Amino acid sequence: MWESLIIEPFINALLFIYDLIGENFGLAIILFTVIIKVVSWPLMSKQIKSSQAMQEMQNDQEWIDIQKKYKNDRDKLAQEQMSFYKKKGISPFASCLPTLIQFPIIIGLYQSIIQTMADAPMQMFNLIPKILPWLKDFFSFIPSLQEPLALLPLNSQFLWMDIGRPERVFIPGISFGIPVLAIIVAATSYLQTKLIATPSADSQSSQMSGMMNIYMPLLMGWFAYSLASGLALYFLASNLFSIIQYAILGRFDFKNLLPKKKAENKQ
């Protein structure tokens, strides 16, 4: 079910793009990521708006007062919270549902990239039955398309990297390879989380957000460092697209990038 509904269509879409753009798998990953992001734009926009409203709620004086008032009565606090949501027109599920719908897409995209990069016998053995030979006939109006199976093995070279291997740049005089892509992935992840963060009035929440802002980029950077560069490309394309999407929706706050004054912090 999962394979036939998500993975196989994704693998064939990746191969279709790969063929269409002249057998460049790196570019195919980037383009496919962008297409998926564009298709899921309405969901993502809804999620961004809802989570923004939820975050803004944390700084709302009325909500802060409610929390203080009912801090020892959890049931009453929950009731008041729902009333507050209703009053402000916030739907808590509106921020969760799009995320839940997107999860299978993101995981499917990730798994299909891995499977399409088949670079060992078992992977290739599993990949071949998933390739739909009739795709060429379906797209017969594009004469340049090849037989899908003839595309194998994929050209794994993209810029300076091998898509199937972790990326490193070797500079003469330095004994180790520099993980440029992993650094860029970590940096864009950090940029993304910083730019979209809404300062919270609650110091504990603010501290937790700050930890997450560091933890997530490091984790993403670690995966980009240790996994195949094709996946790092996907992380990078995804991060950049999200940043652009937030910018278009006007959810950016460049002030988040500037160091906060101590006085502000004390307040």
Place this chain on the structure above:
Amino acid sequence: MKKKIFTTLIILSSLLLFFAGCTRVGTASSWPGYSIIKETAYLSHESQTFAIDIENGIPLWKYPSDKESSRQVYAAPATDDGVVVVGDYDGVLTALDQTNGTKKWEFDGANDRYIGSVLISDGMVYAPNSDHYLYALDTEGNLEWKFEGVGPNWTKPLADENMIYLASMDHNFYAFDKEFSQNDLVNAEDGSKTLLTNAKWSLDLEMAVVGDPVIDDGVVYVVTIEGRLFAIDVKSEKLLWSFNNNGNLAAVWSTPVVTEEAIFVADVDGNIHAVDVLDGSALWPSPFSAGGKVVGSGAAYEEGAVFATDEGKIFIINLNKEPKTIANLENPIYSTINFIGEKIIFAPASEASLLTAIDLNGFKVWAFLPPE
């Protein structure tokens, strides 16, 4: 809020760990590769290579002595002149002493995985690598020449008296002279004069080849992942015929089994096709359905062939399309089947055995599992 951040953090971490867990990159897998020379089987699995007495399944030696988590080796070892040569996923070719498994030399000039087996012929080692090169070394591990194709090489090269043949994933079938002039070599990237610029001749098969080809009486039989069997006359350098059974031959991973009367080809749909050696026509109106995918190469048996499926079925099929089931085992079989004496030897995908021998009635003769 704090709870929400914690929950988000846990979800994201779990998701990323899931991503890491489900990736196959870096933990690539295959099935055990083995070869049998005289009374000994040489088998590679995970990080180790074993020599096993095929009379009783008793291990003679292993290399390295302890498992190494960073090493992966699945290519079937090649043996000749007292050495066993095997390539690993780190691109290292290791030559071991055939009698005790001690390391004799190592070649680390490749940049990618050794998936196909090495060929040793006339004092030379021919090693196909996924980095698009075929490496030719002397039996001391010194690089004599290398040839760069345009795709990975996963199949074992072939040799006849004068030539070396390589079927590549880059869709080409290459032929190289065993003897060549130094003028054929140009400077490689590392400055050495080892790069062979052109094969003597080549044929475009239009699809990748992952199954080892076979040579018989001056004709090479090679199969592609599209599901087409080619017969190539290496003397005339011409394609004799090709066979795809009107599109009914699926992708082929196994080596065709060549007998006097027929060529038996097994595909991943589990169909066995019998093909006329002379003109490539189908000998049966419809293929025999084995009931499971056939990945590993079969072996000739009398006038037929013995095959195994990924559902653990081992069977013989003769030229009259009469099947005889030998065994129905619990584990899938992806490896090559060998028929030695009265024993059928194979490497099941099993926790209980890396190499197994059964008799013609399907009873286990021995099972080899390395001691922990």
